[in-house]
Amino acid sequence: MKRYLSLAIVLLLLASSSSSAAEKTKHVLLLGIDGCRFDALTKANTPNLDKLRASGIYSPTALILGDRYKKNDTVSGPGWGSINTGVWADKHNVQDNGFKEPKFDKYPHFFHWVKQGMPTAKTVSIINWTPIAQYMVSSADVSIDTKKGTSYAEADDDAEAAAVAEIAQEENPKAMMLYFGEVDEAGHAHGFHPTVPQYIAAIEHVDALVGSVLEAIEKRTDQEWLIVVTSDHGGAGKGHGGGHNNPDILNSFLIVSGEGAQRGKFDQQVYIVDAVPTLLTYLGVKIDDAWELDGHAVGLK
Template sequence: MKKLLLILLISVTVAGCTNQKSQDNRDSDKVLLVSFDGFRYDYLSKANTPNFDKLVETGVISDGLIPVFPSKTFPNYYAMATGLYPENNGFVGNNMYDPEMDARFSIGNRDAVENPDWYEGEPIWNTVEKTGKKAGTMFWVGSEAPIQNMRPTHWKVYDQSLGDSARIDTVLKWMTYDNQDEVDFATLYFHFVDSEGHRHGPDSPEVIDAIERADDLIGYLVQRMREAQIRDQTNILIVSDHGMTEVSRERIVVLDEMINPDDLEVIAYSPALMANVKEGKLEEVYNTLKENEENFRVYRKKDIPDRYHLKNHHRIPDLLLVADLGYIINSREYFDSNPDYPSGGTHGFDNQEKEMHALFVANGTDFKNGFRMKEFQSIHLYEIMTHLLDIDPAETDGNIDSVSVMLK
């Protein structure tokens, strides 16, 4: 009888350990990367955000997330994905010209967006998949192209009309399949904070409404994760690509007052204006702009400051003009034909400008509780995520040691 009881006790103990191990294997190491486009570092202080506040109280917040330059959407999301500066991952702007491909990239050109030739480096979802784990991307720059002839297990073509809760529900389904398609790493993306910032400016009531809408979504996300029993086993990182600042008609730089705009072939527009110059006119145009530097700075490609990490790539054109914070550069013809331009808010300015800095909040079992840290560069996010997933990173410009203070 005693022997039978001992056998039964051992069987129950082994079964319990096996079930616990199975649960731990399924749910451990999950990472969810959530981004609200254009969510400035200080937006949480502008509105009532109880759901964000709970995550901050039991997790980590930084004084800001420093974007790469230019502080535009596509370069920053791809820098986060690869841990590489623009000059090392090829993504130097929302608009680009590649002289070797003799091709142009714009964010509205679907053929270009889905062409892997534009994307260099290794995005996080490829790193995840190469280890045998699974990734799912809900709208992340680069995830619509077969980079390195690979795709994440789950991905979506960008569809701005897809509802907020539907995005969350889809990603949580990917994270809870309980089969070979269940993901260990996932992304979520929402555009509306940036849209309201552009239309109305960062201090507008519309932006406050957008911040509170984002907070409601965080509440919904956490609730749904708890219902799916994955909240306690998932590290959440909430980020943004850049900040936002006010612009107005009173702060403009008119090219015609210095040079003939027809001498420029503009590749990317203000406030980080990139342009090639008509053959034989580079020095003349550069010297004239340099003599008239007021409310902007001009650089030849070879003179672009090293801290921008932008000049060592063939997609960088002859000239870079960087407007001072809040100023916009364009031609007289463009300003005259658009009398309400500029207005509202924009970004793209020097990434050292505090108003360009973005949000960073993290919460999960691997993060400290109630910890506030200094601002850090967004290129370190890739290293944080591979560390949390316990996978080997590709070569990057980031360094986990720069941000490990946030980890337990």
């Protein structure tokens, strides 16, 4: 009798464990590091970004321009416009950093589609490049711009990481977008290259902040997160404009990390516009052809 009772207890515990795993809710984080070259990322001491890469799938050559349209400048406006919407610049119409006639009403920030599919979902944007908050972000329950001065100081990125740590615990976000700006600032000031100490130092500082973000997320044991990491462009010398024929500028990177991600290295070409459909697909948001997304879901199990 005791043997059968013990077996029943084991089966009950297994069922309970399975139920707990099934109860985990899905959440997503789009993590942007402005102006970050992948070759510099791999040279820097980045244990937290290395951890994300090891627990997912990555590409060191995610292109910032598409096959159909290549006329926009290789700067932050078009880059983050494409990353946050999943469409190229001929659609969202941000051709440079001027934002003259953006079309984010027709091709909105991915939070819009999250909200359409999940009206009660909490969405959070924390950035320190003001045009993202001013022009791109929509359908955000929380939108924070930590930019204080005229340059992207470490303090601005520090403030972002602190905000994420608080919000992840208190607000229970379904979808977050987090942007770090200091790597791009270091590139413009000192040079975009793995041999530039200040550029490497900025990447390492951001990695430490990523660690605090991961720590906050991992405390939520009832949640399963998919984290997509990318950048809007690379760099050469102290700039990145007009880089249409320069691989050091055209190549960004894409990391898709989490329990729901594949492992290894992409064997196909991926693009920065693939971030949004990947996040939406993971959340279970059905993508409508009418949205005209240029990207595709990549790297998911």
